Amino acid sequence: MKARSITGRDPLTGQPLRIAIEGDRIQDIYPGPADETAYLSPGFVDLQVNGYCGCDLNDENVEPDVAISLVKRLAATGVTTFLPTLISAPEERLVRALRVIAKARDASPLAAHAIPFVHVEGPFISPEDGAHGAHPREQVRPPSLPEFERWQAASGNLVGMVTLSPHWDNALEFIAALAGKGILVSIGHTHAAPERIHAAAAAGATLSTHLGNGIAGVLPRHPNPIWAQLADDRLTATFIADGYHLPADTLRAMVRAKSVARSILVSDSAALGGMAPGIYHAPIGGQVELRADGRLSMFGTNSLAGAALPLKDGISNCVHSGVCTLADAIRMATGNPGRLAGDRGVLAPGAKADLVQFKFSPDEDVRLEIRLVLSEGAEVV
16 A cells, blocks of 8 residues: 555644644654645544444344445444444344354455444343433343353354443343453443442443433432443443433533543444435334424434434534534544543554544534545545
8 A cells, every 4th residue: 555645623722733644644744734634533433333324233143244234334434433232132133143244354354454343232221211222222221241251152252332221130140251251241222229339440441331322211300220331430421412312501511520631432324314205114113203404303202212323423513513613523423432442542653544524614504525535545425
């Protein structure tokens, strides 16, 4: 691969940069042209992707080409690293999906790089109304280390993150066992009491999955699981910033409570993201409605069925709704999740040349526009 360079303004500092690339890595970083108007950042890192643009990882008939196509579809939105996310399902279906993703990584170098590991969201979550969200209640079950080991045996140890509810009797032992293996354990879809939240963090849980969602619609003012997770500094929180999962005031207050350093933006995108508005049948939520404004809900209800907007739109929403600055939104979509996904999301000599050049105006209500995307130094968009 020939040496090349790319320019753009660093969204963290506003300074123009010229990044020299040699092979698949950043060789050096220099001052760029003063009249540069596009931004240049590390590729976006999304820790929660169920699908996008018709590519559905939770379809019972998913095949490797679907996962490979998803990698390319996400690259068009600026995402160069993501965690395929599988929701609560029968064990045999989870095992099949894990094997499919492993085959996709074996068949495609682009997929092997984009997918460092898989996020299994459930089935060890709360069965209570609201808390289980769009996950099928009949597939919710207590944590099982033997089942987890069967996932790993089937996929070549591809599961690197598990979302669960710590209310189960054996949850703390399960969390400690996974954390001891280097698996990221995240609290989510839970009705657990605050003391169980803190005990889970002590046992090794380090994340909160889409905090503020996957929880009962009505909670005690205090205490409740949201306050406990916001207060525990051992937990980094992920947030869906599509404008529907969390109102702007709520997201702003949550990010301030956790701090930008302990906050991560995720898309939680479903296969219907990027599709035409209408009523569909989906593995997540069953009969669902995708509105023209991007809201995805279980048909005839106000309950959300995942998200339909890519991570780049979450960045735009954060800035335009006053949740945070562009610099902080980029931090929450690159470096913060990147440190959990194999040292991604970094602009530094020697780092992988995963880069996104984009146009964006914090002062105009126009979504972020992708201009160029590199994965390991190769142009993919």
